[in-house]
Amino acid sequence: AQKVTQAQTEISVVEKEDVTLDCVYETRDTTYYLFWYKQPPSGELVFLIRRNSFDEQNEISGRYSWNFQKSTSSFNFTITASQVVDSAVYFCALSEDTGNQFYFGTGTSLTVIP
Amino acid sequence: DSGVTQTPKHLITATGQRVTLRCSPRSGDLSVYWYQQSLDQGLQFLIQYYNGEERAKGNILERFSAQQFPDLHSELNLSSLELGDSALYFCASSVGLAVSTDTQYFGPGTRLTVL
Numbered sequence: 652a653q654k655v656t657q658a659q660t661e662i663s664v665v666e667k668e669d670v671t672l673d674c675v676y677e678t679r680d681t682t683y684y685l686f687w688y689k690q691p692p693s694g695e696l697v698f699l700i701r702r703n704s705f706d707e708q709n710e711i712s713g714r715y716s717w718n719f720q721k722s723t724s725s726f727n728f729t730i731t732a733s734q735v736v737d738s739a740v741y742f743c744a745l746s747e748d749t750g751n752q753f754y755f756g757t758g759t760s761l762t763v764i765p
Numbered sequence: 766d767s768g769v770t771q772t773p774k775h776l777i778t779a780t781g782q783r784v785t786l787r788c789s790p791r792s793g794d795l796s797v798y799w800y801q802q803s804l805d806q807g808l809q810f811l812i813q814y815y816n817g818e819e820r821a822k823g824n825i826l827e828r829f830s831a832q833q834f835p836d837l838h839s840e841l842n843l844s845s846l847e848l849g850d851s852a853l854y855f856c857a858s859s860v861g862l863a864v865s866t867d868t869q870y871f872g873p874g875t876r877l878t879v880l
Contacts, residue, residue: 684865695767696855696871703865742808746865752823753798753864755808 654678655745657756664733665764672728672759674743680704682748685719685726690758691739699741702726733763768792769872771856777878783844786875790837790858796820797839798859798869799831803852814839815862846879853877 656675664670676685687699700710702719710717714731730737743756768791778784790797799811801824810823814833825831828846833839843850853874859867 682865688871693873694853695873696857697767698868698870701868748865752821753810753869755810757807 653756654754655743655756657741657743657759659759660757661760661762663762663764666735667732669729669731670733670761672730672741672743672761674726674728674756676724676726676743676745678724678745678747680747680749684746686744686746687717687726687728688742688744688755689739690742696742699728730761733761735763735765737761738763767870767872769856769858769870771854771872771875773875774873775876775878777880778846779880780846780848782846782879783842784846784877786841786843786854786856786877788839788841788856788858788872790839790856791870794858794860794870795837796859796862796867797833797837798857798864799825799839799841800855800857800871801852802855802874803849805849806852808855811841813864820862821864843877848879851877851879 683704685702689697716729718727740758740760742758745754770789772787795816798813802808811825813821817833831841855874857869857871859869861867
């Protein structure tokens with residue numbers, strides 16, 4: 652079974668629209684960590700955020716915000732007023748406290764149309 | 766620029782061959798991680814080294830091996846290559862040992878094409 656599911660394979664939005672990327676995870680650990688990474692067309696993975704399982708506060712960083720809900724095992728990512736530079740593949744990832752492993756979702760390809 | 770360097774950028778080889786991918790971590794980072802990104806399997810964690818020692822293993826094939834040298838650079842060796850090994854291989858580094866609490870910084874990747 653997939654530990655991290657990103658059901659949206661591709662999303663296209665028009666510039667300035669808001670967009671939410673979904674991430675659902677599965678773990679039996681009580682301590683775990685969730686991540687979002689951005690992979691622009693250049694290919695390099697860029698770290699965006701890390702949250703631990705004990706901190707359910709939503710986080711906002713500029714136009715980016717993250718909604719962590721343990722009740723639904725989700726860690727969704729919203730981009731407000733999207734820009735062309737946001738076009739990339741976004742990966743959600745999970746690390747459990749045991750095993751020191753890193754599990755990526757299959758990624759969501761976001762295209763922002765000018 | 767993450768500070769992690771990988772060489773070569775591109776590698777084209779034939780089935781059955783062996784190749785070595787190289788990674789230099791950010792200055793001060795002791796952990797090196799290797800990942801494979803392919804169309805079939807997505808992004809997969811392969812292996813982690815910390816200060817020269819293997820610390821965690823993911824979905825790494827027996828035909829693949831890695832090591833981390835005293836100067837902390839790492840090499841990923843891929844042997845008896847198959848068409849399915851064609852992928853983008855990423856290296857990442859972090860300061861400490863724990864995948865969970867240390868931010869990983871990724872290199873630009875090495876694109877391997879097996880013909």
